[in-house]
Amino acid sequence: MIYVVGHKSPDSDSVCSAIAVAELKKLLGFETEARVAGELNSETKFILEKFGVKAPKVLKSVGLKDEVILVDHSDLSQAVDGMKDAMIVGLVDHHKLGDVTTKVPIEVLIRPLGCCASVVKGLFDYYGKKISKGTAGLMLCAILSDTVIFRSPTCTDEDKRVVKELSKICGIGEVESLGMEMFKVKSEVEGKSARDLVARDYKDFEMGGKRIGVGQLEVVDLGMVEGKRLELLKEMERLKVEGREAVFLMLTDIMKEGTMLLYVGREGLRDKVFGKSKDGWYKGMMSRKKQVIPKLEEYFG
């Protein structure tokens, strides 16, 4: 049995791409099943429900004998526990290559597209296999999620073309409004603690021997989180005291297409790294991996 699995703190792409790759591998005659590396977020649950697809089982850890295909990541720090010792037999991704190594020759496809699901679509085409209706719907939603409905600077023409092809297969015409529906679910902050909100899409990075935390909340209206600003900063301060040089939280308004960048750390740090701004608002800032991490790495690395 080959498991297909995405990263920890699973987002919609890492779940939907795992399901899609498992479907392709089955069509190619392999015994394969999708797994997830943790609890699903509300957006992913919404997507699975919409297309009537069952949530994959959680894969807590892997060992020497487990065969695994990785999707949407290639960093051990983001992978299921034990991945260092497992038998990685495949990798499909859209991030920079991380630090995984393998014991056997493997099939790899990494492309700089806006979403791993777009890369997976290319694999189906390469093998001449048809995508099922439900899986096409999941892949379409993953692309809308990762590219912030085509607004992120990571989005490519190929992602848009793939969405058109997938929408024909799954019969969804109004992709923009489906995307908005998803982001409304994703934006839900009502009744959520500051700790939950900061942890929702949070990643630690090692830069020049220092640990920097960067979280992101994508919302359809900044007003939804503005009232929680002090609580969020308090939670970020708690994370900093745990041993981080600085902690950033991107409050990204997907309609205004910009980010209110909260941070705790040395005074003036934010302006030094990202340029002067009015109240921490950066117009056009949407992507952690493309617009935030490289600047921090340049400064701290």
Ligand code: MG
């Ligand atoms: Mg991801």
Ligand code: MG
């Ligand atoms: Mg992704």
Ligand code: MG
């Ligand atoms: Mg994301």
